[in-house]
Each structure stands twice: as C-alpha cells, then as structure tokens.
Amino acid sequence: xxxxxxxxxxxxxxxxxxxxxxxxxxxxxxxxxxxxxxxxxxxxxxxxxxxxxxxxxxxxxxxxxxxxxxxxxxxxxxxxxxxxxxxxxxxxxxxxxxxxxxxxxxxxxxxxxxxxxxxxxxxxxxxxxxxxxxxxxxxxxxxxxxxxxxxxxxxxxxxxxxxxxxxxxxxxxxxxxxxxxxxxxxxxxxxxxxxxxxxxxxxxxxxxxxxxxxxxxxxxxxxxxxxxxxxxxxxxxxxxxxxxxxxxxxxxxxxxxxxxxxxxxxxxxxxxxxxxxxxxxxxxxxxxxxxxxx
Amino acid sequence: xxxxxxxxxxxxxxxxxxxxxxxxxxxxxxxxxxxxxxxxxxxxxxxxxxxxxxxxxxxxxxxxxxxxxxxxxxxxxxxxxxxxxxxxxxxxxxxxxxxxxxxxxxxxxxxxxxxxxxxxxxxxxxxxxxxxxxxxxxxxxxxxxxxxxxxxxxxxxxxxxxxxxxxxxxxxxxxxxxxxxxxxxxxxxxxxxxxxxxxxxxxxxxxxxxxxxxxxxxxxxxxxxxxxxxxxxxxxxxxxxxxxxxxxxxxxxxxxxxxxxxxxxxxxxxxxxxxx
Numbered sequence: 001x002x003x004x005x006x007x008x009x010x011x012x013x014x015x016x017x018x019x020x021x022x023x024x025x026x027x028x029x030x031x032x033x034x035x036x037x038x039x040x041x042x043x044x045x046x047x048x049x050x051x052x053x054x055x056x057x058x059x060x061x062x063x064x065x066x067x068x069x070x071x072x073x074x075x076x077x078x079x080x081x082x083x084x085x086x087x088x089x090x091x092x093x094x095x096x097x098x099x100x101x102x103x104x105x106x107x108x109x110x111x112x113x114x115x116x117x118x119x120x121x122x123x124x125x126x127x128x129x130x131x132x133x134x135x136x137x138x139x140x141x142x143x144x145x146x147x148x149x150x151x152x153x154x155x156x157x158x159x160x161x162x163x164x165x166x167x168x169x170x171x172x173x174x175x176x177x178x179x180x181x182x183x184x185x186x187x188x189x190x191x192x193x194x195x196x197x198x199x200x201x202x203x204x205x206x207x208x209x210x211x212x213x214x215x216x217x218x219x220x221x222x223x224x225x226x227x228x229x230x231x232x233x234x235x236x237x238x239x240x241x242x243x244x245x246x247x248x249x250x251x252x253x254x255x256x257x258x259x260x261x262x263x264x265x266x267x268x269x270x271x272x273x274x275x276x277x278x279x280x281x282x283x284x285x286x287x288x289x290x291x292x293x294x
Numbered sequence: 295x296x297x298x299x300x301x302x303x304x305x306x307x308x309x310x311x312x313x314x315x316x317x318x319x320x321x322x323x324x325x326x327x328x329x330x331x332x333x334x335x336x337x338x339x340x341x342x343x344x345x346x347x348x349x350x351x352x353x354x355x356x357x358x359x360x361x362x363x364x365x366x367x368x369x370x371x372x373x374x375x376x377x378x379x380x381x382x383x384x385x386x387x388x389x390x391x392x393x394x395x396x397x398x399x400x401x402x403x404x405x406x407x408x409x410x411x412x413x414x415x416x417x418x419x420x421x422x423x424x425x426x427x428x429x430x431x432x433x434x435x436x437x438x439x440x441x442x443x444x445x446x447x448x449x450x451x452x453x454x455x456x457x458x459x460x461x462x463x464x465x466x467x468x469x470x471x472x473x474x475x476x477x478x479x480x481x482x483x484x485x486x487x488x489x490x491x492x493x494x495x496x497x498x499x500x501x502x503x504x505x506x507x508x509x510x511x512x513x514x515x516x517x518x519x520x521x522x523x524x525x526x527x528x529x530x531x532x533x534x535x536x537x538x539x540x541x542x543x544x545x546x547x548x549x550x551x552x553x554x555x556x557x558x559x560x561x562x563x564x565x566x567x568x569x570x
Contacts, residue, residue, distance in 0.1 A: 086466050104468070111466050122334060122459045123514040132460065135452045136467040144452070168514045188467070 033108065037100040039064045039192050039223035040085065045094035047080050054080045056247045057094070062225070062240065064099075064191075067218050069234040069254075070227040072244040073267050078227040079114070081244070082194045085225070086111035098192065110185030111194040115177060115201075120170045126180045127165040130155050133188030155183040159213050175206025182213050185222075193217065195226045199233060211237060231258060305539040314425040315535050317436050318549060321485075321492045321501060322531030324440040326523025327447055328485050329506035330516065331478060335458050339389065342499040343396035344479075345486045347373040349403030349420065349495060352487065356416075357406070363439065363487050370483040373399060374476075423494035423546035425535070432491060439488050443481050454478060455516065493546035500550040501527065508557040511564055526556050 040062040047055040055077040062068050070078050083089040084096060087104020088111075096103050103109070110133070130152045131144055138144055144152075156165050159179040164172060169180060178198045185193050199207050214224055228234055234241050235254040243249040243257050245266045250257040305311045332341045348366035355365025373395050380391035407416055419427070428436075447454065453474050456464045464471050482502070489498045509522035534549030541548070 086462070088462060088465055104465075106468075109466055111462065113462055117462070118460060119334075123510070123516045123519055124455070124459055125515070128455070128516075129459070131452070132456045132463055133467075135456055136469065138452070140453070141449050170514070184463075 033106055034100040036064070037097075038062065039066070039099060040225075041095070041097040042085075043095045045081075045084065045096060046092045047077070047084060047089065048092040053246060055084075055091075055244075058244060058248045059094075060242055060248065060251045062223060064223055065218060065221045066240055067214070067224040067226070067238055068240045068242055069238040070225060070242045070244065071229065071231060071234050071258075071266075072249070074229075076245040076266070078244065079196055082111060082113075082196050082225070082227065085109065085192075085194055108189070108191040109194065110181075110188050110190035110192070112178070112181040112185070112196065112198065114196045115174065120177065122169070124169055125166050126161060126169055126172065126176075126183075127152050127156065129169050129180050130183045130187045133184035133186075133190075137189075151187055152183075155186040156180075158186060158216070159183045160209065173206065175202045175210060178202070178206075178210055179213060182210075182217070186217070190222065192223045192225070195224070197227055197229070199228055199230060207233070231263075234258065302536075305536065310426050310428070311535070311539065313428045313430065313433050314545065315532065317428045317433055318425055318492050318531035318535055318545070319528050320436050320440045321489045322505075322527035322529075322549070323524045324443055325485055325489060325501040326505040326509065326527045327444060327520045328478075328482050329502035329504075330509070330520050330523055331454065331458055332482065332502050333506040333510055337482075338499065338503050340392065341482060341486070341502050343392045344370060344373075344483055345490070345495050345498045346396050346400040346403075348483060348487060349400050350406060351403075352420065352490065353403045353406045357410075361435065362490075363435070363484060366487040367480065367483060369399065370480070374479060419494070420490065421494045421496045422544060423490065423492050423497070425492050425545040425549075428491060436488050436491070439484055443484055446477070446481060450474065450477065493550060497546055497550045500553055504550070504553040504557050505530065508553075508560045511560045526553065530556060 038061055040060075042061070043059045045055055045058045046053060058077075058081070070081065072078055080089065084091050085098065085103055086109055087102075099106065099108060127149075131148065133155075134144065134148050134151060138148055153162065153165065156162055159182050161172075161176060161179055161183065164176060164180075169177060172180065178195075182193070198210060202210070214226075218224055226238075235258050238254060240252065241254045241257040242251045243262055243266050249266045250259075250262045306315070332338060348370045351365035351367070351369030352362045353365075354369075355362045358365075376395050377388065377391045380386055380394065381388040386394075403420075404417070407413060407420070410416060453464075453469060456467070456469065457471065457474050457478070461471065464474070485502070486498050489501050493501055505523040505526040506519065508526050509519045512522050513519050530552035531549050534552040535545055537543065537552065538545040538548040
C-alpha cells in the first residue's frame with residue numbers, strides 16, 4: 001500500500017481509465033474533495049483521553065475503492081480510530097487526510113456506529129432512516145421531494161429491503177438493520193463507509209447478505225473500513241487488514257498481518273489458538289460487543 | 295339533547311371561560327409536539343428543571359412589566375450556559391449540575407416574588423396556573439407563540455429527527471448541531487413559558503410529557519405520535535376545563551388529571567392495542 005504522499009502529483013500520475021469508474025457524484029463536496037486521491041492517509045495519529053494514549057502513532061494508508069478490516073482486542077482503539085476518521089474526535093497528534101482534506105470537512109463519509117449506540121425503539125421507519133442520509137443534500141427548511149424518495153427506495157432496493165421500507169427500524173432483525181444503515185450510506189452517496197462491528201450478533205446468512213452488498217458497493221468504487229473481532233472473517237473476506245492495540249501492530253494483506261507473532265503482540269494472553277487441518281490457526285478474542293464506545 | 299347543549303354552553307357564557315378554554319386548547323395541542331422530543335430523548339428531568347429555572351426570569355419580567363417570554367428566555371439561556379460550564383469544567387455530571395442550577399434559580403424566583411405584597415396569590419398562580427385570568431393580550435401572545443413553535447418544528451422536522459435519532463450522523467453530515475440543539479431547547483422553553491399561565495410551573499411537565507407518552511403507546515410513527523399527542527392534549531384541555539367548572543376544582547390540575555387518566559387508560563388497554 002505505497003501511495004504517493006502528494007495528491008496533486010497523484011492526480012497527474014493517475015491513468016485516465018479511472019475516470020470512467022462510477023464515482024458517486026454530489027454537489028455538496030468541498031472544493032478540495034478529490035475522489036482520485038487516496039481515500040485515507042493517516043500519519044502518526046495519537047489520541048489521548050485523560051492523559052493516557054488510546055491510540056499512539058498509528059500510520060496507514062488506503063487507496064480508493066479498497067476494503068480494510070480493523071482488528072484488535074477490546075479497548076484497542078478501533079472505535080476511537082473510526083471516530084477520528086468520521087471527524088467526531090480531534091486527534092492529539094498526527095495527520096489524517098481523507099480524499100485530500102481533513103476529517104469532518106466532507107459529507108462523503110458514512111459512519112455506522114455499533115448498533116448498541118442507537119435507540120432502536122425510536123419511532124422511525126426503515127425508509128425514514130435511509131432518508132436521513134440525504135438531509136444535507138436536501139438542505140435546510142426543505143422537505144424531501146419525489147426525487148429524494150426515489151433515491152431512498154432505490155437504496156433500499158439495492159440492499160434487498162424494498163418490502164420493509166415502511167416498517168419501524170426496531171422491528172427489523174440485526175442483519176436487516178445493518179442493511180438499512182448501508183442503504184443510508186448509499187443515499188448519502190458516501191465514498192467512504194466506516195462500519196463498527198457490523199457482524200456482531202448476526203447469523204451466517206445475514207453476514208453473507210451483508211457481504212454481498214459490501215461487494216457491490218466496493219465494485220462501484222466505495223472504500224470500506226470495517227472493524228470486527230472475527231479474525232476468520234478478517235482473513236477470508238478482506239484483502240487488507242489493520243491490526244492494532246493502541247499502537248499499530250501490522251497492516252497489509254491478512255497472510256502477512258495475522259501471523260502468530262503479531263497476534264500474540266496484539267492480544268497477549270487473551271489468545272486462543274486451535275490447530276486445524278493443515279496447520280491453519282483459528283484465533284478468537286474473548287470479545288463481546290458494546291463496551292468499546294470510548 | 296338541548297339539556298346537553300345547555301350544559302356544554304353554560305360555561306361559555308362567561309368570556310373569561312372562553313378565553314381560558316382557547317388558551318388551554320392551544321397549549322394542549324402545541325405542548326405534545328415538543329413533548330414528543332422530550333419523551334423520545336429522555337429529557338423529562340431537563341424539561342421539569344427548565345420550568346423551574348426560568349422562574350426568576352418570569353418574575354423579573356413580571357415586575358418590570360415586560361413580556362414574560364423575554365425574561366424566561368434570557369434566564370433559560372443563561373442557565374443552559376451555566377449547566378454546560380459546570381459539567382465541562384468539573385467532574386460533576388450534567389444532571390447534578392442541572393439540579394444545582396434548577397433549585398438555586400427556583401429559590402431566587404420565589405425570593406424575588408416573596409418581596410411583593412401580593413406574594414401568596416402570585417405564588418399560587420405561578421405554581422399552579424391562572425387559566426381563568428387569561429387576558430385578550432395573553433391569548434393573542436399564546437396563539438402567536440404556538441403558531442411560531444409549530445411552524446419552526448415543521449421547518450426543521452428532518453433536522454430534529456436526525457438530531458434525536460442519531461446525533462452522530464448529524465455531526466458527520468455536518469449539520470449545525472449546536473445551533474439545532476439550542477433551537478430545540480429554546481422551543482421547549484417557549485412552550486413552557488406559554489404553559490405556565492395555564493397549568494403553572496409545578497405541572498407544566500405533564501403538558502409536555504403525559505400526552506406524548508400516551509401517544510407513544512399508541513403508535514410507532516413519529517408524525518402520528520405528534521398528532522395523537524396533540525389530540526390527547528387538546529381533548530384533555532376541554533375535558534379538564536369543564537370538570538373544573540362543574541366540579542369546582544382548580545383548572546390546571548383538572549387538565550393534568552384528564553391527561554393522566556387518558557395515559558392510564560391507554561396503558562391498561564395496551565394489551566389489546568398493538569402499536570403499529
């Protein structure tokens with residue numbers, strides 16, 4: 001993942017066929033938004049809470065249209081990293097560039113927090129949740145028009161939830177809720193999607209249908225960063241993995257990142273190794289959901 | 295039939311009853327719209343605190359002969375800033391900070407009021423309302439503020455929806471979150487001030503919370519929740535005022551009791567009414 005540090009230089013070096021990629025178009029991006037620049041460049045990122053480092057000197061880069069798994073034990077700073085990328089948290093140190101500018105300067109980022117962070121008894125329908133992704137586009141003092149509702153229904157169709165459009169969000173299954181939030185990201189025309197533990201609590205078919213949508217999104221050029229505590233999933237379904245535990249342990253293809261030495265470095269004593277078949281390791285973190293919101 | 299009509303018409307032969315009924319109807323219909331946000335966001339304690347906090351503002355405005363709303367808004371904004379400052383600069387949690395400001399401001403209001411000769415009457419009116427003392431000027435102001443509040447909610451409906459359901463999304467969409475949050479608080483403060491004349495500081499929370507909570511048991515769609523809450527609030531205002539006239543009880547508590555009865559009825563019937 002070696003990317004040119006200067007986005008202007010990278011513009012000129014970019015082969016022209018990249019322009020034919022269906023880049024989501026929006027009128028509300030800032031002038032320096034550059035969909036051709038690397039999605040993300042993070043250098044020496046440090047975040048402190050009450051004087052102690054939650055993240056320390058983390059650096060990595062990710063090209064546009066790639067999918068990255070963020071793994072690490074509880075309290076490793078995965079959610080904190082997402083909150084920095086989404087512009088919700090100011091780092092103590094380091095540089096973060098997203099499509100060529102600082103986080104929080106752009107609405108091209110869709111951040112889907114862990115489901116436990118939302119009140120799912122709130123009286124909104126799936127379609128209304130998807131519509132929320134568009135309200136910046138619609139603008140203040142205006143109501144969604146026919147074109148907006150069409151976009152909402154197209155987004156719901158793409159995630160296979162046309163028939164659930166009018167149902168309250170709380171009545172949907174965990175997997176369906178995740179798909180609603182992906183539809184929201186579609187309606188938002190997001191170019192970078194941050195999903196925090198989307199697979200937690202989902203059964204196998206739900207995970208599969210989520211990946212089907214993620215594959216389609218990626219094919220249309222959307223960059224995806226997804227945290228998970230399922231290391232099997234990270235190694236089988238992702239081309240890039242970021243292993244952190246407050247600091248960067250390793251970044252790159254799963255075969256290079258999820259090695260025994262790295263996993264011991266990240267998980268310490270909490271690691272469970274089960275030899276399987278021809279020497280493949282299954283490593284399970286003793287994780288549970290919801291307690292990493294810091 | 296004509297007996298029923300006469301029974302209904304009799305209180306309306308008094309102009310002060312007509313003014314009181316219209317004022318109560320406006321408050322009963324407008325409060326649950328904002329009460330919906332209060333219920334869904336778990337702001338009931340905050341709403342009650344706000345009603346007490348703005349008391350010194352109301353009293354000072356009253357003594358200076360200014361519109362009560364101006365005094366209430368100035369004090370409400372100062373209190374919000376004070377709560378923010380305390381919880382930001384110390385380890386004291388926000389509810390405790392609200393508690394400190396809430397009780398202190400209320401004490402200040404009562405102290406200012408107690409220096410007046412008409413203390414006992416004024417205190418009763420401020421605590422429990424004075425619906426039958428609504429003047430034509432009060433009624434016009436109530437109506438104007440009610441319309442402004444409803445139009446503002448209509449104008450910022452989708453922004454308030456995102457802010458309430460998913461504040462993180464509101465930030466990532468780069469909405470002016472602080473501004474919208476403050477606008478919602480100002481609207482709640484305006485509604486509280488308008489309601490004080492009808493039901494008083496002590497009971498204003500019921501106008502915000504009770505019909506909206508009953509509506510939440512009936513429907514899981516936000517617009518319907520607002521509409522059902524307004525219907526319950528408006529109907530309770532009418533029923534309460536008639537009860538007050540014929541049973542000779544105070545009008546503010548009568549309205550709140552009517553709302554409470556509706557809530558309990560919905561709660562008990564809930565097994566048969568499934569929220570849609």
